[in-house]
Amino acid sequence: MSKTPLESKIETYLKDQIKGIGGLCYKFKSAVNGVPDQIVIYNKAIHLVEVKRPGERPRANQEHIHAQIAKQGVTVYTVDTTNAVDVFIKTVLGAKQKSKSRSKQKGVVMQSITQFKHIDE
Structure with a gap:
């Protein structure tokens, strides 16, 4: 049995945090394969978030869809650890978490949040 947390554990942590x-976090199910799986609504803004298990990257079809979204000027964030969720909340949402009820993840290196942004050429 792997000690790597399941994607669902990180997703639950994101929703709880x-x-x-005081924000909203909804699972998004699309008929289009590759669309980010979470919609976060906080402080009059909507954020698209893809949740992965630690060290996992978006699949090729997800990266393609995320890049298409980025070309429309919308950033897609990918988080793969509870630490990355914390960084997302602090740096992207500009919010301070009241308490963290998560357990320590030994052996998991914090990975920065992946952002797909459109860059004008």
Whole structure:
């Protein structure tokens, strides 16, 4: 059995932390394969978030869709650890978490949040 947390554990942590700061977090199910799986609404803004298990990257079809979204001027964030969720909340949402009820993840290196942004050429 792997000690790597399941994607669902990180997804639950994201939802709990967003709720804790007064935001909304909804699972998004699209007919289009590759669309980000979470919609975070906080402080009059909507953010698209892809959740992965630690060290996992978006699949090729997800990267393609994320890049298409980025070309429309919307950033897609990918988080793969609870630490990355914390960084997203602090740096992207500009919010301070009240309490963190997560357990320590030994052996998991914090990965920065992946952002797909459109860059004008």
